[in-house]
Amino acid sequence: MHKPSHSLLHRRHWLQWVGASAALSAVPGSQAASSTAVEASWPRFAQQFMQADGRVVSDDGKLSLTYSEGQSYALFFALVANDRRRFDTLLHWTRDNLSQGDLGQHLPAWLWGRQDDGAWGVIDSNSASDADLWIAYTLLQAGRLWRYRPYTAQGRTLAALIWQKEVAQLPGLGPSLLPGAQGFVQQPGQRWRLNPSYLPLQVLQALALEMQEPGWQQLADASLDLLVRSAPAGISPDWTLYDSQLGFLTDETDTEAQGRGGYNAIRTYLWAGMLHPQAPGRAQLLRTLAPMAAIVERDQAPPEYIHPRTLEISGPGPSGFSAAMMPFLQAQGASRALDAQRQRLQAQPLRPTAYYEQCLALFGQGWMRKDYAFTPQGQLQLPWYKA
Template sequence: MQSDGRVVDFSVVQQHSTSEGQSYAMFFALVARDRERFDKLWHWSMLNLAGGDISQRLPAWQWGRKDDGSWGVIDANPASDANLWFAYTLAEAGRIWAEPAYTAQARVLLQGVAAQEVADLPGGLGPTLLPAPQGFQIGPGTWRLNPSYLPIPLARALQRLDPKGPWQAVIASHARLLRETTPKGFAADWIAWEAPAGGGAGRFVIDPQKGDLGSYDAIRTYLWAGMTPRADPLAPLLQQRLAGMAALLQGGAAVPPEQVRVNDGRSEGQGPVGFSAALLPYLQAQGAKNALQVQQQRVLEQLLQAPKEAPARYYDQVLGLFGTGFMEQRYHFLPNGRLQLRWEQACPQKGTKATTTKG
């Protein structure tokens, strides 16, 4: 993170920043009780990704060095997962730090997501979260969806924030997606929904371009499932339908595969250490003790104890912060989606000066 609040991914030529990275960093700043960084991250995101006004424009997903050498928005299409993380984190920061302006901004963002990134898909699926406003209706009756874009704890909280919104139906369509697209217990990066032109029932199909691959996107689906409270009504479904990765690792695989073919369970390659970090909450929830110990040791050696001069890898670090932060009980989610932070328990009543300063 730069001093101005921009999170930079140096692994790409554009040295870009994404709405995903900005929203994740805001969440980590809240968990770390660092309001100064939180405000810098949100200020940079508002100014550079949303043109300074989220009521008029959802944050663009990609900002960086353009082909002509200038810096700015590279792709203005908003990413719905990042917008949900922005809204959720702002709402929780508003509650925890007693700052109504954060909560108001969260509601504005959420209204934009509901209007632009939720579509009532024909064929019986109903209101569904699209990855972005443009580019994901890939045929006359076919839409591309991403299973990793809707963490259930966030959806529960946003449903409370916007009770008149489409979120209950969105959760239902997401549950159906997981129920019907995981025949071997693995999540795909992308799934397509196909609705007949003349009406009738639609169905989930293999994405015509992306195939049945589960890899760098899908790894987050296991992460969110692992962080979903056991008391959540969908927790049993998540544990049942996503049990394939735990079985694979309990069966002797030393590291998570880089790729899985979700229709037959074939795996190949070696996933990076971030995959192991992402799977820690999931393996704990699955009761896969042996696999959990193996992955914890890998994370310790290759991420937490990595030499300081080792190159920074954005995605490994992000997944590492989510996974290890959860396992260290720095945060967890309540069944209603509310965020419970470890530092809150040692503070005076919310809204006092002590909760608005860094610990």
């Protein structure tokens, strides 16, 4: 059986990422900046983390690693900023180096960098399905917004490959997105390891709209079910186990994590907060996750780690967590907690080279300032687009 190195290393690089990141010049939610958040911050992000050839380099211990997720987020930010030159550069590097030159035939390898023999290339060829979803989604939106059919074609072929290699039929749940193509089936036909933060509902709804196949809508519906059922106390975990007989279980696969919610799960709240008010499942999901808003209001900061069942907390999260939490707090109507995160970001700016915090802030502050939005069906809305 393929060793599930993606799932274990993935958690480690979250922990490495947050040790390092450059303060964005504008505070999320502030009304002072004259340009939009992404317009102001994207060029600095690209200068800090993107090479001229289109590779996004994380600064995790100066290992110069590249993750497919970093490529996917950068593609999205380039589209939001209407930066087609960088978009194409990112796309070409991703296709040629992570997908063996063909996104329709090979899912992107999730980890690239210096190999043991000193050569540069793929370190782990397993995929990361969240990155794959964002790449397919962004290509489809780019094809529509920039009116360029080759992007649309690439997005559709990648989506078809995702369905073929990363979606499994789980008894009692339905079609479900595995975190990668290999290594996440613990007991064939009975138990799987899943990641709720890999399931932005707006992305899944948009893929269902674009692909026009019943399976994609079923996947979106099952993903909402997963998000709700894996958070029985209103707290989303980084990782969860689904058992066809026992339902959702606390993930004890890695003793370091112990099923807690932390650097992965912060995105579950971010994606939920950015859903359109009329998006299917939004009200149910916000009701389910409402306890996290209450915890943030009580503690004046999102927790770094919180156990989804015992609610045991391990300290406040980094400032990037506050930026990510803002759309969610606004959607919950938690104005005092929202104001507290603005104040926290002013008092504790993002750190100089923390790649992951920068990504969270670009998503969070961009949405708060209306640099982008999603329709009820998940399509991307951008102020520069003229129909």
